[in-house]
Amino acid sequence: GMLLPVVNAVATEPPAPAAELDPVGIAKFTQRMPLAPVLQPYLTTSTTSYYRMNLKEASKEIVPGLTTRLRTFNGSFPGPVIKAESGRRVVVRQTNSLSVPTSIHLHGAHVPQDSDGSPMDLIEPDGGTKTYTYPNTQPHANLWFHDHAHHMESENVFRGMTGTYVLTDDIERRLRLPSGAYDIPVSLRDARFAQNGELIYEMGDFRKRNVILANGKSWPYFEVAARKYRFRLTNTANQRFFALRLADGSELVQIGTDGGLLPSPYRTDTVAISPGERADVVIDFSRYPVGTTIELVNKDVAPFESADLVGKVIQFRVTRTAHDDSVVPDTLRTLPPLPAASVNRSVDMKMDETGSPGSQAYINGKTYDMDRIDTEIAYGATEIWTVKNSNQFAPHNFHMHLVQFRVLERNGQPVTSGPETGLKDTVPLKPGETVKVQATFTGYRGTYVYHCHLFDHGAMGMMANMRIS
Ligand code: C2O
Numbered sequence: 403g404m405l406l407p408v409v410n411a412v413a414t415e416p417p418a419p420a421a422e423l424d425p426v427g428i429a430k431f432t433q434r435m436p437l438a439p440v441l442q443p444y445l446t447t448s449t450t451s452y453y454r455m456n457l458k459e460a461s462k463e464i465v466p467g468l469t470t471r472l473r474t475f476n477g478s479f480p481g482p483v484i485k486a487e488s489g490r491r492v493v494v495r496q497t498n499s500l501s502v503p504t505s506i507h508l509h510g511a512h513v514p515q516d517s518d519g520s521p522m523d524l525i526e527p528d529g530g531t532k533t534y535t536y537p538n539t540q541p542h543a544n545l546w547f548h549d550h551a552h553h554m555e556s557e558n559v560f561r562g563m564t565g566t567y568v569l570t571d572d573i574e575r576r577l578r579l580p581s582g583a584y585d586i587p588v589s590l591r592d593a594r595f596a597q598n599g600e601l602i603y604e605m606g607d608f609r610k611r612n613v614i615l616a617n618g619k620s621w622p623y624f625e626v627a628a629r630k631y632r633f634r635l636t637n638t639a640n641q642r643f644f645a646l647r648l649a650d651g652s653e654l655v656q657i658g659t660d661g662g663l664l665p666s667p668y669r670t671d672t673v674a675i676s677p678g679e680r681a682d683v684v685i686d687f688s689r690y691p692v693g694t695t696i697e698l699v700n701k702d703v704a705p706f707e708s709a710d711l712v713g714k715v716i717q718f719r720v721t722r723t724a725h726d727d728s729v730v731p732d733t734l735r736t737l738p739p740l741p742a743a744s745v746n747r748s749v750d751m752k753m754d755e756t757g758s759p760g761s762q763a764y765i766n767g768k769t770y771d772m773d774r775i776d777t778e779i780a781y782g783a784t785e786i787w788t789v790k791n792s793n794q795f796a797p798h799n800f801h802m803h804l805v806q807f808r809v810l811e812r813n814g815q816p817v818t819s820g821p822e823t824g825l826k827d828t829v830p831l832k833p834g835e836t837v838k839v840q841a842t843f844t845g846y847r848g849t850y851v852y853h854c855h856l857f858d859h860g861a862m863g864m865m866a867n868m869r870i871s
């Protein structure tokens with residue numbers, strides 16, 4: 403009786419994991435932070451810009467001296483930047499040259515269901531194609547795109563499938579915010595590597611993803627002039643929360659969030675972004691003499707983590723002076739009025755906290771079923787959703803497709819200042835927290851998902867369908 407099961411267990415054991423790279427040995431601040439390439443349209447008409455992208459494997463140097471195989475948009479990591487304008491359509495034809503299915507979601511966008519990139523709307527591997535149409539009928543916003551293929555999104559994103567989509571409009575353009583070479587998208591995330599440079603993906607292993615990447619390089623430096631810069635930060639990590647500060651504690655000016663500019667600038671020493679969230683931040687380097695180096699640090703470090711690793715992000719080097727006629731005005735925009743809500747709902751987010759492989763995650767007690775409609779919404783309705791993180795240890799966040807929402811309350815307190823006063827599509831929930839959000843469902847009918855944006859949790863089932871009809 404004893405021998406056979408043991409033999410079987412050995413026979414079915416997965417191959418030994420590749421030897422892990424110790425991040426302590428990775429040189430910090432020796433590589434320059436690159437800029438993500440701006441994607442050019444192949445055709446432009448009076449109404450529409452046409453793009454194409456090829457989803458393919460590519461190898462990049464992320465950690466100095468090592469080569470890493472990635473799943474990419476067009477071979478770039480992070481993926482390219484699309485620059486779009488409200489009122490002008492963007493059409494993107496995606497060709498999937500990977501050997502896995504994909505679905506490309508434009509996060510934060512107001513789009514018809516067939517261009518939403520939902521988990522069930524797959525592009526076949528090995529040459530499948532799909533054309534996504536983005537009407538850009540919403541105001542300016544800090545959007546981004548990433549894979550969303552059901553059960554695959556977590557690994558596909560971890561292996562590189564993210565990109566930036568900057569939607570601008572006249573309201574934003576009228577302001578004289580830092581622009582051009584001083585307006586810089588930054589993709590922040592973490593990763594985990596083998597000694598041979600390959601990524602190690604293991605669902606839910608957030609404790610071991612302790613190499614911090616900015617625009618696809620581990621702990622880069624970035625040379626700046628002594629003037630104001632605008633950084634459009636996207637948290638593209640699967641599970642990591644960032645709380646970003648300048649090492650000397652000096653001021654960061656948060657001017658925008660997921661759905662574009664805040665009503666007025668928020669002056670702070672810490673900018674927090676959970677996975678999927680964006681922060682639009684102005685840093686004024688004119689306070690530093692040329693020759694200064696100043697680190698952007700992360701204060702969201704768990705007790706089991708090392709601040710020497712995950713507490714370090716980017717080193718800024720002030721290398722020159724430069725003319726600066728940019729301005730951060732006291733009023734940035736007027737938000738749309740909040741209509742009265744007619745429906746209230748509750749959303750409960752919870753997962754198994756054992757940490758065991760095969761853990762399940764739930765919304766209102768159910769794991770995701772792509773064939774089940776969880777929430778029926780009347781077209782045009784304004785609704786208030788009370789969202790709770792019922793876990794004791796696990797953080798979550800809450801993301802809805804199709805809409806930008808407003809955060810009315812956090813833990814029973816009205817939200818009256820700070821970054822959550824803006825338009826949001828993703829909102830963090832630490833263990834035990836509750837938020838009340840309000841959304842109006844107009845523009846398109848169809849089935850869209852809402853979910854936890856910690857990709858590993860979404861892939862474990864913390865996702866649900868809403869149907870607007
Ligand atoms: Cu960025 Cu459904 O996600």
Ligand code: CU
Nearest residue numbers: 798854856859
């Ligand atoms: Cu979660």
